[in-house]
Amino acid sequence: MTVLNDLAATIAARAAADPDSSWTAKLLAKGPEKCAEKFGEEAVEAIIEAIKNDRAGLISESADVLFHLLVMLQSRGVSLDEVLEELARRQGVSGIAEKAARPTS
DSSP states (O other), X not given: OOHHXXXXXXXXXXXXXXXXXXXXXXXXXXXXXXXXXXXXXXXHHHHXXXXXXXXXXXXXXXXXXXXXXXXXXXXXXXXXXXXXXXXXXXXXXXXXXXXXXXXXX
């Protein structure tokens, strides 16, 4: 099991915890929209660190991005395995070809 799988399992377990005792439970209790907002905030912070060329900051903020991505996925009932399956499906396919094959909306 990878660190991300372990983290996803911990987040799933904490979803049922008391929000007063767990940051993850507190965030999930605020709903999917708040989880998405927090993910977006962390993504912007990672972008800022990348622009500043702050390696340590980028590493730290990237860890926050991954954590909050997993929380957001949990809030919508999407598993890490489902995301990994989608990545596996795309493996070996040109990004240009993959994007062209997406349905238009």
